[in-house]
Amino acid sequence: xSTRNDSPVGSSGNLRSISxxxxxxxxxxxxxxxxAVLAATSDDVASRRGWVWWRDYPEGWVRSPADxxxxxxxWLVNEATFGLFSFTQFTRAxxxxxxxxxxxxRAILVDGFMDGVGRRADQIVPPLSWIxxxxxxxxxxxxASNRRLAVLIAALFAYLAVFGQWASAMVTLSSMVIxxxxxxxxxxxxxxxxYRSARVERLSTPVLxxxxxxxxxxxxxxxxxxxxxxxVAALFATIIYAMPPMARITTLSLxxxxxxIKDFGEMIGCSTRQMTWRVLVPTAKAGLMVGVNQVIMLxxxxxxxxxxxxxGGLGFDVLESLRRLDIGRGLEAGLxxxxxxxxxxxxxxxxxxxxxxxxxxxxxxxxxxxxVVVATFALGYVIEAVRNYPASLGVTSGSFWDDLISWxxxxxxxxxxxxxxxxxxxxxxxxxxxxxxxxxxxxxxxxGAVGWALGRVRLAITVMSLTAFIALVGLWEFAMFTVxxxxxxVIVAMLIGVPLGVWAAHNERASRVIGVVIDTLQTLPSFxxxxxxxxxxxxxxxxxxxxxxxxxxAPAVRYTWHGIREIDAQVVEAAxxxxxxxxxxxxxxxLPLALPEILLGLNQTIMLALSMLVITALVGTRDLGQExxxxxxxxxxxxxxxxxxxxxxxxxxADRLIAAAARSARERYRPExx
Numbered sequence: 001x002s003t004r005n006d007s008p009v010g011s012s013g014n015l016r017s018i019s020x021x022x023x024x025x026x027x028x029x030x031x032x033x034x035x036a037v038l039a040a041t042s043d044d045v046a047s048r049r050g051w052v053w054w055r056d057y058p059e060g061w062v063r064s065p066a067d068x069x070x071x072x073x074x075w076l077v078n079e080a081t082f083g084l085f086s087f088t089q090f091t092r093a094x095x096x097x098x099x100x101x102x103x104x105x106r107a108i109l110v111d112g113f114m115d116g117v118g119r120r121a122d123q124i125v126p127p128l129s130w131i132x133x134x135x136x137x138x139x140x141x142x143x144a145s146n147r148r149l150a151v152l153i154a155a156l157f158a159y160l161a162v163f164g165q166w167a168s169a170m171v172t173l174s175s176m177v178i179x180x181x182x183x184x185x186x187x188x189x190x191x192x193x194x195y196r197s198a199r200v201e202r203l204s205t206p207v208l209x210x211x212x213x214x215x216x217x218x219x220x221x222x223x224x225x226x227x228x229x230x231x232v233a234a235l236f237a238t239i240i241y242a243m244p245p246m247a248r249i250t251t252l253s254l255x256x257x258x259x260x261i262k263d264f265g266e267m268i269g270c271s272t273r274q275m276t277w278r279v280l281v282p283t284a285k286a287g288l289m290v291g292v293n294q295v296i297m298l299x300x301x302x303x304x305x306x307x308x309x310x311x312g313g314l315g316f317d318v319l320e321s322l323r324r325l326d327i328g329r330g331l332e333a334g335l336x337x338x339x340x341x342x343x344x345x346x347x348x349x350x351x352x353x354x355x356x357x358x359x360x361x362x363x364x365x366x367x368x369x370x371x372v373v374v375a376t377f378a379l380g381y382v383i384e385a386v387r388n389y390p391a392s393l394g395v396t397s398g399s400f401w402d403d404l405i406s407w408x409x410x411x412x413x414x415x416x417x418x419x420x421x422x423x424x425x426x427x428x429x430x431x432x433x434x435x436x437x438x439x440x441x442x443x444x445x446x447x448g449a450v451g452w453a454l455g456r457v458r459l460a461i462t463v464m465s466l467t468a469f470i471a472l473v474g475l476w477e478f479a480m481f482t483v484x485x486x487x488x489x490v491i492v493a494m495l496i497g498v499p500l501g502v503w504a505a506h507n508e509r510a511s512r513v514i515g516v517v518i519d520t521l522q523t524l525p526s527f528x529x530x531x532x533x534x535x536x537x538x539x540x541x542x543x544x545x546x547x548x549x550x551x552x553x554a555p556a557v558r559y560t561w562h563g564i565r566e567i568d569a570q571v572v573e574a575a576x577x578x579x580x581x582x583x584x585x586x587x588x589x590x591l592p593l594a595l596p597e598i599l600l601g602l603n604q605t606i607m608l609a610l611s612m613l614v615i616t617a618l619v620g621t622r623d624l625g626q627e628x629x630x631x632x633x634x635x636x637x638x639x640x641x642x643x644x645x646x647x648x649x650x651x652x653x654a655d656r657l658i659a660a661a662a663r664s665a666r667e668r669y670r671p672e673x674x
Contacts, residue, residue: 057440062474066638073637077225095232098178102231105177109133109170129376129387130161133170137343139369144350156343161389164396165336171313172303172340176296179235183243183295188288190243191250192276201251208244213607213651215614216241216305217628218644221637224309234311242298246291253287254280289352296348300341304527308632314340318527322618327405327531328398334528338520405535420542428488428541435484440471447653454660462656466649475646481623482650485541485616486609489548493605496549497556498598502586504557505564514557522554526615534619544616552608559601563594592665599662606654610647624650 080087107113113125128136134157141150160169194201220237227233257280265279281288307315314337321330380387408416444467451460470479504511529547537543567590575589591598617625624647631640 057471064473066642069638091226102178105174132373132376135372153343156339164394168314179238187243187246190247194251195254213648214644218640221640230310234306238302242295245294249291253284293348328401330531501557501560504561539619548612551612555601555604563597595665596662603658
């Protein structure tokens with residue numbers, strides 16, 4: 001008598017198991033593939049028969065809301081009123097609330113307190129000296145963890161001074177000091193409201209989805225209309241971009257509080273307010289600090305884009321270097337952002353795991369820090385080097401990077417061009433031709449069939465509606481360029497990232513080295529990738545492709561590494577005892593069991609690739625990112641928002657389909673977790 005074995009151990013029919021999961025949907029996929037091939041090669045027949053809708057969406061069917069959105073924006077700014085106040089007065093009130101604390105932060109760290117306005121203003125109180133700031137952040141590191149963290153943070157801030165990035169870094173830090181608390185407060189409040197009310201969660205979820213998937217360029221235009229050019233507009237854009245993870249993580253963390261703790265709070269008679277702030281929030285502190293960390297990192301990731309509308313600081317330095325193709329200056333400013341990101345990341349992580357009862361700030365340490373601040377303040381009037389780091393002692397690596405790129409171009413130009421042409425002709429252009437030749441209706445129906453196979457009617461309707469919207473607004477060709485560039489980049493990123501993740505999961509030394517490389521890639525601002533790539537490969541699709549692969553590689557590595565490390569050791573031991581070779585152990589046990597995490601890594605890789613596509617519009621791509629960037633340059637609110645929504649819908653379709661596939665994989669290989 002034979003028994004059915006559905007476990008991945010020793011299974012030789014993973015393809016059959018996938019077929020069982022898809023059930024009767026496989027004829028759909030065969031039929032769609034055949035129709036795609038026929039449709040992509042039958043343009044001549046369709047044109048002779050007058051089927052103008054066969055491949056391209058007819059222009060007469062286009063219904064774009066871009067003009068309506070632009071008119072609505074102008075109406076809000078010029079005419080809208082709520083009785084007691086106008087919309088313009090409302091935005092000015094928000095600007096006032098944000099501008100005042102930002103001015104104080106900037107005065108403390110950068111400009112000092114001034115008497116007067118403009119060039120005639122006199123400085124009556126100088127800002128904190130570079131020595132005082134380093135001592136303060138080192139003291140925070142010691143308070144959060146130990147001396148090792150204090151030394152690391154002090155060294156990172158000293159790097160900013162030594163490499164001549166201090167003033168710009170303090171401008172960026174001033175923005176962070178304001179944007180992060182506001183983003184955390186709004187996200188925390190929204191997360192608590194979503195935890196308390198299912199209706200609030202249903203209403204906020206699609207809004208948060210759009211906030212996370214619409215490219216930041218798309219809402220820079222309306223922010224400029226509402227708040228004008230300057231740091232306030234930049235701070236507002238940063239808050240919009242960085243807040244959603246805090247809201248989501250807050251809701252998840254509060255739901256993760258053990259039920260016995262909630263029962264205890266109810267037993268002692270806690271009110272709703274007391275239950276929230278004295279029981280749930282303190283218990284969920286570790287998860288909430290992860291949300292704070294995400295707000296910090298996303299705010300730093302926004303500094304370059306925010307500099308386009310008046311933020312200044314390190315982001316402006318990187319952006320200006322990209323415009324001038326000054327690789328040395330751009331990389332130095334980018335590495336300064338990395339140093340600031342690492343310092344704030346380590347500090348927030350230390351506070352997340354800190355035991356408040358084990359570490360206390362001693363009175364002596366507080367007195368020492370206070371004495372250093374006062375002493376440097378006084379000595380700064382006498383010794384300029386105490387107030388500002390001496391320029392004569394500064395170090396620069398700009399010439400090194402410039403010479404390195406020049407040397408590579410001189411000695412390896414032919415090799416780089418050969419690689420570029422090989423990838424373009426052999427891989428990228430065939431995919432591009434296929435995507436552009438495939439009819440629009442095939443994508444709508446095909447994605448609907450995939451949605452039906454993975455999630456039945458609801459998912460099918462969702463993906464078909466979002467895909468059809470892109471055709472309806474007349475941006476189908478731009479969308480196909482976006483999907484083509486995103487697809488080829490994600491494929492290569494996964495082909496590189498999954499093996500690296502497998503290697504890191506099985507080798508501790510490789511794990512440490514790969515971890516450092518991935519951490520560096522994740523903290524480098526997206527614009528920094530473009531500078532050396534443009535210098536080596538000039539502008540075009542290949543340049544965008546390389547930059548996207550580098551930027552989107554990290555999730556593929558991390559999720560694969562995590563998925564394999566999380567496999568139950570008993571399952572691996574059972575497979576080894578049953579006689580699996582190392583190759584069989586990897587391909588038939590570990591990779592199938594890690595498939596849900598790998599699919600989540602694929603999801604995040606796609607999200608990062610789409611976000612980077614908007615940045616690569618600066619190097620001449622013809623996708624939706626270019627459409628968003630042109631809308632920003634021309635201050636066309638409707639055009640930018642519609643193109644941004646198209647990118648967001650592509651991201652949402654990919655997210656929903658991959659999430660459904662991950663659930664199916666988890667049901668197949670890890671039924672105990674479902």
